[in-house]
Amino acid sequence: MVDIAGAGEGTLCVGAVVPRTGRLAQLGDPLSFVVRWLGERLPVVGDGARRRRIRIACRDSRSDPAAARQAVRELARDEGARLVVTMAGTKVLPAVADTCEELGVPCVSTTFPWQAYVYGRGGDPGRPFHWTYHFAWGLDDIAEVFAEMWERVGPARAVGCLWNDDLQGRLLRDGEHGFAPVAAARGHTLVDPGGYGEPAENLGAHIDRFRDGGCDIVTSASTAGDLALFHRQARERGLRPRLLTCSRWLAYPHGSAAAELDGAGVATLVYWSPRHPYRSSLDGTSAAALADAYERATGKPWLQPLGLAHALLEVAAHALATADDPTDRRAVADAIGRLRLATMAGTLDWTNGPTPNIALVPLIGGQWRSGRDRAHELALVTNTRLPGVPLDGEVVLTG
Template identity: 65%
Template structure:
């Protein structure tokens, strides 16, 4: 299940690329002494939760899916997972903080889903890596929180499971600049609160276009954040998710810092063919003409894990057996070792995060790793540059 069309389409490319690149490895799966033929069906979520639900039903009823894979989409991914749970078919997903994965489905941490499994990081992990980068700027800054009025913003504000509790525990003073509706048309209220509270660092989960608008209006008001940390859409190069030149110029000037969950310098190998992260990134650029994206490594790990589950299930043609295999999986992948037996809550395997910053480069924004405290085997590739 991939977003081939609609607003999430740029983020669907890594998954469709990986499926094509691994065609030869996916033709068969060996399970004990038996070998099974494998077919891969791809359906378009159209970046819409309703269309995604119907596409899942088609995957199961028409394509006879034994496992469904998906990634990307605050509303689409939970719709896919819930439909798989309803239809009693195993589902594996990624690229979504695990608290959001749980809460968007009407559950709370500790809830056990029978059919659906996920690997990612947590909102608390984002808070930790962002706080580590704030601390590199020196002093005790006031952090202005630019969060929307939707699921992401509500969860980031959550007093128990969200972002603020972790950052506050580290001694940081966070102030909420006020919720806003996406897409935003004006941030004057938030800019005014930034001035009122004396916030000189901003943290957000905004889209590239919205963050650009905020930064422009802050500058016009005589304010300039020393550092902006932003998750979600800013984990991708802004040149990939939006075409407006003014947005590109604004965000290049802002030098946004973000979380890093995969890069060509991560020291991991594929469990399918032994290829490295650098190999995968190079192949993607060679075959597509485009720069690597962080979801590329997760898409590859998604396929690796599904292949492993089919190869280790008591019966790869039985849905319950495949789900049970997922629940017991510990697997070294090109995105790191995924372990569903040691997750923070049932159905979740955790990925560790580094901190990065977008530096302007001759070919567009370049993601430089500036903090590796949580994942020391990943080398830093540059220094944080506050504005």
């Protein structure tokens, strides 16, 4: 547990549930850094005798849904958290949000498509959540960005779908809310052999279907390990796609599996980079300056979730500052629901989302390429939705 700024009267607690141990530990790095970096610089809320400092109390989710639920209970009970922030983990994040909903604690989260957040939790846009809010992109947004990159190969492609058999894969292929209908509407034929279990052991049947279906493009939502396995087995079986798009292996490309994907030219979605024209609502720090601070402090390359992690604390601070009563959780939740704020992740607007609990983050396209000093560097290759972001070049085709 990390406690920034000290507990006691005259403070308002923001709880952070962060995966610091377990299989998701690397995914906790951006939020852990931002908590340390911003902790002492968060604004004082209120005025006169009602001035209160914001403190941050962290709990480790241990990459486990049950531990994440316990972390929320401890933050609410022991720390008096007025709201909770979290990110990362397709099962851990919903566990945090659901527990906050049950306990009546405002929650702000980010990092995976809003459809997974809403429908994966049994939500209904007609009956919004009362306490929990999320900012991200949609599966439809991913499809638009990917299709734009596929069309650099040519129109109306046969695209192989390497999707798992879990919630993520089911939502991607969903005929109403998923990725598939948007891609089909642009004229592409999706070849979907069905879901595979994670971690994958043999993807030969998928590869054969893609080859027989004439797929010169493959799209995926695989882990780095499964994507590396696919890449290796595809080459062994004579399948060499001209373009490989992946919506999951995008934020942490520097692990052990990355070496196997060197030269694969994996294209991905981009929601944040040092090139984005975003600044902190707290102190005006630019995206480039945030990335530089992270690299200097950690000795590691910047990561896309860094901008979202920063925005989580911006939203928390703004909600506490604008709530009618920052000590009242209901008032804080209401403040999030009416929030529109220019942040390190762009302008987040909960008054104009696809559902009342969602603020959208725009996407552009990127492609991982071999770098001089790093295993991979992310080149920005399409910017239709954010033309103010400068590009590094065109989509490079392989195969």
